[in-house]
Amino acid sequence: MTAHPLILAARRTAVAPRGGAFRALQADELAAPVIEALLLDSGVERASVDHVIFGNALYGGGNPARLAALRAGLPDCVPALTLDTQCCSGLDAILMASHLVRSGAARCVIAGGMESYSRAPIRMHRPATSKEEPVAYDRPSFAPFPERDPDLTVAAADLAAELQISRRAQADYAVQSHAKALATRKQAPGLAELVILPVAPLEQDAFARSLTQATALRAPILAGDRGTGVSVATVAVEADAAAAVLVVAEGFAQELSSSTSLPAPPVILDGVSRGGPPEDTARVPIDAMRTLLAAHDKKPEDFACLELMEAYAVQAMATAAAMGWPEDSINRSGGALGRGHPIGASGAILAVRLVQELQHEVDGAQGLCSIAAAGGLGTALAFMR
Template identity: 55%
Template sequence: MRSAYLVAARRTAVAPRGGAFKAVEVDELGAAPIRAVLADTGITPETIDDVIFGNALYGGGNPARLAALRAGLPDHIPALTIDSQCCSGLDAILLAAERIASGGADAIIAGGVESFSRAPLRARRPRHADDVPQPYDRPPFAPWPERDPDMIAAAATLAERFGISRERQDEFAIGSHRKALQNPPGAPELVPLAHLSHDAFPRVLTRATCARLAPLAGEAAFGVTRATVAVEADAAAALLVVSETMARRLKARRPLRIMSAWRRGGDPAMPGTAPVAPAVRLLAAERIAPARIAVAEVMEAFAAQAIACVDGIGVPESSLNRGGGGLARGHPIGASGAILAVRLWHEMQSEPTGALGLAAIAAAGGLGSVLIAAV
């Protein structure tokens, strides 16, 4: 099997729902980082074999194709949209890497795009002529209602089961915002769009502010609050995934080699811990001690979920989300996994050759995806 490499990684800023990107359609969001990775590498658009994007909210169609055409890629280049909810963006990269490794492609643009602001309203068709459409906020993630909890309630249950106190969740969220403010992403990572060139949500978050917030779910000791839940957001991210031959042809500077990756299902009723098992298995298979991970990008949809994953995988605090995480940025569902990979690529550029990085994300329905890469 051939190796797959990440040779360019760009993203838009992350804007909370109804913010700077409230009027930006999903194809415009997705096109911006596609254009940027093409420009960064100098690869000719005709050389691209495919475009694979994750998306969760668009409501059908093929937004990857729309974004590819909007970005100016030739008509003959195909595009594929996948939906594995929060895992979608990272899964798109994993799928691209598998195609590269199999010899089926040499250059694929992979990533994710999501717009809460422009997502269509959803309703179920009436079953009978005298019924009316039934609006709904989200589809089912498991066929059994008792194993398909609301995600906020699931996070509160996870916090209580693993003994993750409200105070620990608050401190984790405060730290995420602090790191985002102290180590903001630079121009090489972000693509300006709609007059926004920085993540809009990070702020000075204090213990006093956190203490004033009423729980959204859960008992007081382990409750989940607005500070420990990532806000709904709009964003897009794209990476260029190539073969070793293509990386050499492009004279790629410090590419990341994808060492291993894995997707795995877990308990739909406890989705937050789904990345732990695949991460532990991959590290063991590669004979990598968690302490050797120099950069770890772990999704922060909820503070409790992120803490459970970090504890379960064992990555060191010094390597974790060094520029803040989803609690500080926001959670554009289909793009979040790709944003982790973009952050990983840029953080790894300052690491010595041979350094190891990890990206991990959980999704509704009990899904977990993990990637391990070396610079």
């Protein structure tokens, strides 16, 4: 019998810009308290966890998921896996957890993403001969063909030029993202999903500000021209954070004697990972979402709330327009433009946010989150309250 994956708990740290409140913490030090909070919320014993899966994009090796699991006090026998699909990593980890549970290979999996931009290692290419020097690099290649591996900001500017999405429209979108985040902060200063770290007690996402269109339009242009270019204000800032969910089989949830933090655990309906042209990463999630909707005979209006990644304003705008999503259902509490982009954790943050948004909906309401990643990857995941 197929096991139905449920999300028994969903937690995250606040998001802090690179060099901010979490500047001294390694990625696993951010993730371990999130794991502990999931177990406390759900009443699940540490020994009942079958697997830990975390996405991470900036570390040069090792297995930070295993470090986080051990730091959180999970038994040595619990395996842990770190995966890297760049920005999709956190959401892909949750999708992988749902596959394990659905297949019956596991009954209880902790899955999410972690990233410390502040503490990420300095990366260098090893010299080929003793006469050469190591060469530092900021990012690896995302495609083996240079002409198909553009700088992501340049690619975003090219997309804006192609679709004629003006710099002013992008600025307006960024202003709205910050405004939503600030409004949420005012209404609920301490979001229910946040884990407060004793060593760095940040009680809210730190970056959101009272951004105006005039200020956004004065921001330096990073790529493109004055008409449709991408600016500092319309690109999500580098950030540190961790986020995760506790994915369990329906039977496992029924066996728990203690109550959970979620009054009606959301069901993971399905998820899709897709590949597309590496030079046109921004539009790959459109294909992922269309594939997911077609598989379940769904329409955009069937989803009450959506969490779309805002690595670039133009990326989110192009995705929303192509799918025909209603504006009032997208990123109700703001997105990455007003929060920050902790690469490997960003997809998991979308999932945690979606779980929280669904708590404000009626039973049976559905939500969807989606993200793109360098190299032409896109992932979409659908939940139901």
